[in-house]
Amino acid sequence: MTKYNVIEKILGDRSYPRQNSGQAFAPSNIALCKYWGKRNAELNLPINSSLSISLAHLGTHTTIRMAEGMDSISLNGMPLTLNSRFSHRLIEYLNLFRPERDFYFDVKTDNNFPTAAGLASSASGYAAAARALNNFFGWELEDNLLSILARLGSGSASRSIYHGFVEWEAGFHVDGMDSYAHVLPHRWPDLNLAVLTLSIGSKPVGSTEGMKRTVETSVLYKSWPEKAQRDLDQLRLAIEQKDFELLGETSESNALAMHATMIDTRPSVLYWLPETVAAFHQIWKMRSEGVKLYFTIDAGPNVKILFLRNDLDIVRAVFPQCEIITPFDFSVS
């Protein structure tokens, strides 16, 4: 089963575009129950279901047009060479959709979150690309199919098709046609995030490679699917009941468990810097003093703090360098 087979199922023959250009925006997202481990690397099919919160207006704007003679790719207003890492991955994705061999794309993509925030751009990037392609070609696909298309570009992009709380069901079919995200009906305007950027350097090990190594060598990873499923159930409950402590504790525990499997990997994958651990201890200290802050952390050194709006001043005072994110408030810039 290849990506081409899946595209075949969704689109049939590749058509020519019906519009001069296709534009779309997709939000970035932060997982509260993490996606860690693939059961199929080609199709980005996950071992466990995951749950995230989309970051409202923070994400990627993409415009797709037809190009002449060769693909043309720009990122944040700057043209990229086609052999850059970013271009290489995007071109491989675009190959899935060319109506003929010598059809070329012009792709302009802009991330509106500060690069320094260390947020993953591939999630919003491939979700915006899938949506922009849908508009460009006039496919008029349902969101669950767009979620599948986005997943073929980047696993976590399957969740960036939606705003708000989003669950990506792992599914079990070989072709992954049951592995897509859906949005949860709950809103939680008071729920805020603060991103603590501790390093903007490139990661020693990319997520795809990190996952692969973990699945192959971590013995503790064998218990991860059970852990993720338990946390997912708790998170759904926490969201339904607006139980912030349950949400925070479960998210933090899930992130730590994911990192625990990385730490158990051979050779060990430790994304934490001394500053990361200092931030953990600081947050725990504050929690022991009654301030309800929790954290989550992706495959990198930066810490994302979960808090309720009424603690905004405390968060700003203790972490003056942090970036505040309001997932349910699109008016804040």
Add this chain to the structure above:
Amino acid sequence: MTKYNVIEKILGDRSYPRQNSGQAFAPSNIALCKYWGKRNAELNLPINSSLSISLAHLGTHTTIRMAEGMDSISLNGMPLTLNSRFSHRLIEYLNLFRPERDFYFDVKTDNNFPTAAGLASSASGYAAAARALNNFFGWELEDNLLSILARLGSGSASRSIYHGFVEWEAGFHVDGMDSYAHVLPHRWPDLNLAVLTLSIGSKPVGSTEGMKRTVETSVLYKSWPEKAQRDLDQLRLAIEQKDFELLGETSESNALAMHATMIDTRPSVLYWLPETVAAFHQIWKMRSEGVKLYFTIDAGPNVKILFLRNDLDIVRAVFPQCEIITPFDFSVS
């Protein structure tokens, strides 16, 4: 099954001492495959087998005599009050051996390793106590029975009955009569350790409590027994074949996996300080440059580096504050 039942099996009726005093020394030890998780808390019966290296002359000297009217306990030359934590635990242990209710002990115990090194003193402490009691009462017990007696005081003390490489078999009997340590016949004089003391403060969570919480709440811990068994097999092989890379990699991976289960605990038990993580990264960086250093770390923030004697100068240069330990060389002080 209580400690008293086990003592009954080993000693029968409690006898009166045959000597005026019993003296003994026992070495401290550092586990390369960690003991983490009890299947029976009363008897300190472990979930997994473990393997350690004893620290030669670094350990505890204990002298036991009869006292009048009440127990008398001194540590490193200083008398202790009987309601101190140290005394309380030791008295509970001594209770197992009193020939009659109003028989009292005078216990002088001295640790010759620097307190600042952050080495566990209960392992050598209870092994020395068991040996000193054996001499005092004239039981003439075999080492495997002494290992069981030591275990009743502190799990890892079962291993401090021996010098060199020591394996503590978990056993499976309810009374733990098959859960004792034995020595491996291999010597490895070039194998050295360096202790990096990063904090001498008391730990936020003691090992016993940490283990209990891990077993009760960590989902990843379910895979720990399998991980420990695999590592134990690899360590035996590494010792047999004097394969330092295998020994180092396996020890490091085992320690990281143990900490991974702690990190996965709810609430999380993270013994690492920012300095701990900085030391990990430093050691990994040096290894990537060809210097064969590996680390292990117990339930605390301090890092123990494993290296071969010919890298001593490098270790001293990079970690000038470290304490060098030569497990197979008793002449070095």
